[in-house]
Amino acid sequence: MRIEERENRSRRVAAPAKVNLYLEVGPPRPDGYHDIDSLFLTVSLFDELELEATRDGEIVLEEDGISAGETNLVYRAAAALRRYATDSTIGARIRLRKRIPQGGGLGGGSSDAAATLVALSRLWEVDIDPGRLAALAAELGSDVPFFLHGGLAICRGRGEKVLPLADDTFADAPPSIVLVLPGIHTPTPVVYRALDAEGEHGDVLTRSSPLDSLTSADSQRRLTDGAVIFNRLESVTFRLFPELERIRQRMMAETFVRVWMTGSGSTLCGLAPSREAAEAASLRLAAELGDEVRVVVVEGLPRNLA
Numbered sequence: 531m532r533i534e535e536r537e538n539r540s541r542r543v544a545a546p547a548k549v550n551l552y553l554e555v556g557p558p559r560p561d562g563y564h565d566i567d568s569l570f571l572t573v574s575l576f577d578e579l580e581l582e583a584t585r586d587g588e589i590v591l592e593e594d595g596i597s598a599g600e601t602n603l604v605y606r607a608a609a610a611l612r613r614y615a616t617d618s619t620i621g622a623r624i625r626l627r628k629r630i631p632q633g634g635g636l637g638g639g640s641s642d643a644a645a646t647l648v649a650l651s652r653l654w655e656v657d658i659d660p661g662r663l664a665a666l667a668a669e670l671g672s673d674v675p676f677f678l679h680g681g682l683a684i685c686r687g688r689g690e691k692v693l694p695l696a697d698d699t700f701a702d703a704p705p706s707i708v709l710v711l712p713g714i715h716t717p718t719p720v721v722y723r724a725l726d727a728e729g730e731h732g733d734v735l736t737r738s739s740p741l742d743s744l745t746s747a748d749s750q751r752r753l754t755d756g757a758v759i760f761n762r763l764e765s766v767t768f769r770l771f772p773e774l775e776r777i778r779q780r781m782m783a784e785t786f787v788r789v790w791m792t793g794s795g796s797t798l799c800g801l802a803p804s805r806e807a808a809e810a811a812s813l814r815l816a817a818e819l820g821d822e823v824r825v826v827v828v829e830g831l832p833r834n835l836a
C-alpha cells in the first residue's frame with residue numbers, strides 16, 4: 531500500500547486490489563475453512579483511504595460520503611487495533627473511497643482493513659509487534675495478512691500464512707492484466723460450499739506444490755508465460771453462474787496468454803502479452819460486453835510499490 535503522511539495526524543493510503551494467479555483448494559477442515567495453496571499478486575486498482583487521528587475516543591467511518599457501520603471491515607480493523615493503544619481517548623475519522631468492486635474476488639475489503647491497521651498503528655503510535663499485527667489481520671479475514679505485505683506472495687493455511695517472494699522480480703516489466711468485472715456477486719461461502727458438494731477438491735497437504743519452484747529468478751518468466759495460472763474454484767463457479775461463460779468465451783477471442791478467474795469470482799482476468807495489447811483488448815471488450823460489465827487494465831505491483 532502507498533501511504534502519504536500529512537502532518538502527524540492524518541494519512542492518505544492507496545489500498546491495492548489483488549488477483550490470485552494460482553489457487554488450489556483442499557477439502558473442508560474441522561473449522562469449516564479450506565486449506566489453500568495460492569499465489570497472490572497486488573495490482574494497480576486502488577481504494578483510497580484518508581485517516582485522521584482524533585481525541586474524542588470515537589471511530590467514525592464514511593464510505594463514499596455515507597456513514598458506514600460497525601460491521602465494515604475497516605471499522606472492525608480500527609476497533610481491534612485500538613485495544614492495543616494505551617491512551618483511551620484516541621479515536622479516528624476515516625474516509626473510504628471505493629474503486630475496487632465488492633464481491634469480485636479482488637480483496638478490496640481485506641486490503642482496506644490491512645491499510646487501516648498499518649496507518650492507524652503509526653498515527654496512534656501503537657506498540658504492536660509484527661506477529662501480533664498479522665494475527666489481528668488474520669482474525670479480520672483470511673486475505674488480510676497478505677495485504678500487510680502486498681506484491682507477489684505464496685499464501686497457505688486458510689490464506690493467512692504468507693510467504694512474500696522477492697520484490698524485484700518483475701519491477702522492470704510488470705505483467706499487464708485486463709480485469710473484466712461482470713457485475714455479478716459470487717459469494718465466497720456459496721462457492722466453497724458448492725465445491726464441497728461436488729467433492730472436487732485438490733490435494734494441498736501431501737502433494738508437492740508447483741509454487742515451490744517459484745524461486746525469485748524463475749518468477750518473472752513463469753508469470754509472463756502464464757504457466758503457473760490455475761484456479762480450483764473456477765469450474766464450480768462457472769456452473770453456478772453460467773453467464774460468466776459468455777464473458778470468458780469473448781475474452782478467449784483476444785490475444786491473451788491466459789484467461790482465468792480470480793479468487794471465488796466473479797472477476798475474470800486476461801494476461802496480456804504487452805501493455806498495448808491489454809489497452810486494445812480492453813477497448814474492444816468494453817464496447818462489446820455491455821454497460822453492466824466493467825473493464826480495467828492493471829499492472830502487477832512489486833511489493834515496494836504496493
Ligand code: C5P
Nearest residue numbers: 562563564566671672688689718719722
Ligand atoms: O476469512 P474470510 O472471512 O474472508 O472467509 C469468508 C468465507 O470464505 C468463510 O466463511 C468460508 O466460507 C470461506 N473460506 C474458506 N476457506 C478459506 C477462506 C475462506 O472456506 N481458506
